[in-house]
Amino acid sequence: MIAIENLCKSYGKLQVLKNISVRFEAGKVISIIGPNGAGKTTVSKCILGMVLPDSGDIKMKGESVLNKYAYRSQIGYMPQIGRYPENMKVRQVIGMVRDIRKDVSAVDEELIGLYRLEDIYDKRMGALSGGTKQKVSAALAFMFNPRVLILDEPTAGLDPISAEILKCKILKERKKGKLILITSHIMSEVEEVADEVMCLVDGSVKFYETIASLKKQTNEERLSKAIAKIMNEED
Ligand SMILES: Nc1ncnc2c1ncn2[C@@H]1O[C@H](COP(=O)(O)OP(=O)(O)OP(=O)(O)O)[C@@H](O)[C@H]1O
Numbered sequence: 001m002i003a004i005e006n007l008c009k010s011y012g013k014l015q016v017l018k019n020i021s022v023r024f025e026a027g028k029v030i031s032i033i034g035p036n037g038a039g040k041t042t043v044s045k046c047i048l049g050m051v052l053p054d055s056g057d058i059k060m061k062g063e064s065v066l067n068k069y070a071y072r073s074q075i076g077y078m079p080q081i082g083r084y085p086e087n088m089k090v091r092q093v094i095g096m097v098r099d100i101r102k103d104v105s106a107v108d109e110e111l112i113g114l115y116r117l118e119d120i121y122d123k124r125m126g127a128l129s130g131g132t133k134q135k136v137s138a139a140l141a142f143m144f145n146p147r148v149l150i151l152d153e154p155t156a157g158l159d160p161i162s163a164e165i166l167k168c169k170i171l172k173e174r175k176k177g178k179l180i181l182i183t184s185h186i187m188s189e190v191e192e193v194a195d196e197v198m199c200l201v202d203g204s205v206k207f208y209e210t211i212a213s214l215k216k217q218t219n220e221e222r223l224s225k226a227i228a229k230i231m232n233e234e235d
Helices: 040-048 070-074 090-100 110-114 130-142 160-175 187-193 211-218 223-233
Strands: 002-011 014-024 029-033 055-060 075-078 148-152 179-183 196-201 204-210
Touching: 002 040, 014 040, 014 055, 014 204, 029 040, 029 160, 029 187, 040 075, 040 148, 040 179, 070 075, 075 130, 090 130, 110 130, 110 160, 130 148, 130 160, 148 160, 160 179, 160 187, 187 223, 196 211, 196 223, 204 211, 204 223, 211 223
Parallel strands: 029 179, 029 196, 075 148, 148 179
Antiparallel strands: 002 014, 002 055, 196 204
16 A cells, blocks of 8 residues: 655765665554664655655555645544644644545544543643643544554553553554554554564664564564564674
8 A cells, every 4th residue: 555665865964764665555553663763753754745755755556645745635643742732722623623624524533532532622732731632643643534544652641541542443443444554662562453563773674574473483472572582683
């Protein structure tokens, strides 16, 4: 569904993405892992068109997305840290986004309900806790039934029950055939929701495999141990 071909991106002298080529298929949850600064968010932002690569291509359903805009309506994005106008009320933010996406008639309000966001509709965004802001971001990402979801450390800052709600939602959407990309540092969570793991190190793909294959190769039952083994072996 998404093909990344020879993607390169530098910020000044710092080469952040070094010739990345991968394919992500629909109906899968793919976790992008790797050390801080490895380039995970940059890859996500390239797919979203928020960062323009220096070279290479990104194709969605076979068509290049570079310098195009319409395809973005098919992607739901949950940023690592959601930034909203501080003075706007939760109700206004949700209303504003709905207004922009009038084209979508079947709005998915499940997370609004499960997170009881209606109870805080009259609070200002600037007054929300970090975790509550994350809930608003999650609700917005899933709201317009996108074919692709890009979730950047989605459960960081969420309490355990709210994180569980999000994981269930991710698995539910996968069943509908959506492609879900998640960056995460929490291996237990990756193990729970992902089918495949792409590991970036220093802007290159270290490995991209199914969880089953990673465990089999390393003879480990836990993903965190399997990954530690691979990283240590190849050092
Ligand atoms: N706008 C920017 N200008 C300059 N350098 C940037 C910019 N955005 C990212 N970088 C640098 O690019 C590198 C990759 O950043 P990126 O945010 O993609 O890493 P990450 O793998 O998502 O890290 P983390 O796990 O900490 O979220 C880092 O060294 C970062 O400092």
